[in-house]
Amino acid sequence: FFNLNHLTRFFSFFQIRTLGMLRSRFESLPGAFNNYLIPVEKNEQTKKKGILKATFSRKFDKSASSKEKEAAKFAQMWNEIISSFREEDLISDREKNLLLVPYGADPDLVDLIQWPPFLLASKIPIALDMAKDSKDKDRELKKRMSTDNYMRCAIRECYLSFKSIINLLVLGEREKKVINDIFTIVDAHIAEGNLTTEFNMSALPSLHEQFVQLIDYLLKNKKEDKDQVVIVLLNMLEVVTRDIMEDEIPTLLDSSHGGTYGKDEGMTPLDQRDTYFGELNFPVPVTPKTEAWKEKIRRLHLLLTEK
Known part of the structure; x- marks a missing residue:
């Protein structure tokens, strides 16, 4: 489908010479990429060619729009190119x-664009740094999220993936x-719109x-890490309920402990919670998925750690 000479000419045509330029122009690449490198199907030759916003991770089917088809073609071709670079x-x-686009649609991320990680790199660490001082930077953080689409996508993807992973692991x-x-809270x-001020x-x-x-x-x-996974989950639960949610704790404890504990008493001591997370879907069974x-x-690891 392509060779490195064609790709070099393509990037030169769009004046893409650095990673920064690639970031700034990436949203306009799918349409241009398809028009430049992929032969147009006969039934599409008369259609208007335009630049589209990339919508990755959408399943390709007969009912897909022309934009979704172009995005699907681009994602496949882009990944082949990146893989060839590695080879x-x-x-x-x-x-x-960092450069690969997810190969398949993630059912947990409906209507969310999964950009290549290099576009989202550092977004989570920056958001964390701003959020931890949100009492002073709440307006700044909201403004940044409203103008920085990549940060907004990174935060949403991490949160939705977090929910998906926890719900998959926990069986009790x-x-x-x-x-x-x-x-729910x-x-x-x-x-x-008051998460950063209420927590x-x-x-x-x-x-x-x-x-x-x-x-x-x-x-x-690994199966031998299950006890460590339990400890991490307990630590996460304690951080969320005791340190982050604060005023919401009585409601949670009433619902899960029959009202035995109050806010001032805090969470049940760790040594009394040994039955928590006793049922886990870990290690995750090996399946075709x-x-x-x-x-x-x-x-997710890249999004959480890459700076």
Whole structure:
């Protein structure tokens, strides 16, 4: 379909000479890319050719719009090019992972564009740094999110992926109820636009640290790490309910402990919560969908840690 000479001419034509230029022009690439490098089908020759906004991770089917078809073609071709760069040792494994577009649609990320990680690199660390001081920077953070589409996409993808992973791992009914209550409260504050002012966001870096540890264990997916996964989940639950949510704790504890504990008493001591997360879907069973799961975890790790 292509050769490096064609690709070089393509990038030169659009004056793409640096990674920064690629970032700034990436949204306009799919339409131009398809027009320049991919032969136009006969039934599409009379259609107007235009620049489109990339909509990756959309399944390709007969009912897909022309834009979705172009995006699907571009994603496939782009990944083939990036993979060929790696095969020819022009880029490293890390660079390849940063440049790849997700191969398949993620059902947990409906209507969310999954940009290549290099476009989202550093967005989560920056957002975390701003959020932990949100009492002073709330307006600045909201302004940044309203103008920075990549940051907004990175935050949404990480949050939705976090929900998906936790719901997949946790099997116990009691734990599921507490977790669902937490997500319901968080979603309500997101909808109201007051998440950063109602919660103690200074503890968010601690939650981020625990989540990265969880992702590390999921990447390894080893049975002998199950106890460590339980500890990480307990730590995450404690950070969220005790440190971040604060005023919401009585409601959660009433619903999960029958009203035994109050806010001043805090969470149940760790040594009394040994039955928490006793039922876990870990290690994650190997199935035909395992590769998609691994890709999701690898991508999430990049979004959470890349600076």
